[in-house]
Amino acid sequence: MEATVTIFIERKHDHQFDHIAALSESIAEELAQEYGIRWGWNNEKLEIRHSSARGFMLAEDGKITIELRLGFAASLFSSSIEQNIVQRLDQLLT
Numbered sequence: 001m002e003a004t005v006t007i008f009i010e011r012k013h014d015h016q017f018d019h020i021a022a023l024s025e026s027i028a029e030e031l032a033q034e035y036g037i038r039w040g041w042n043n044e045k046l047e048i049r050h051s052s053a054r055g056f057m058l059a060e061d062g063k064i065t066i067e068l069r070l071g072f073a074a075s076l077f078s079s080s081i082e083q084n085i086v087q088r089l090d091q092l093l094t
Contacts, residue, residue, distance in 0.1 A: 005075040007082045009066040013093050020059040023092045028057065030088060050074070
């Protein structure tokens with residue numbers, strides 16, 4: 001898959017790692033249900049896989065980073081994908 005669009009989201013937080021890990025799983029599961037992604041943990045990085053997207057959510061103390069590289073098909077929906085992730089992340093962090 002050759003990436004045509006990259007979504008990069010970073011948020012600071014004051015939560016413990018376990019809370020951020022659970023939050024990451026919640027977002028990943030919502031993406032799985034809505035877009036059919038597969039996900040799994042690789043150390044502190046939750047990796048995201050799809051035929052039209054690859055990326056990760058990195059849970060760290062004080063910061064969560066989300067990066068998604070979208071192929072052509074997924075790039076057509078990049079604005080709505082990013083908006084959904086940002087909105088849900090901001091809701092879960094408050």
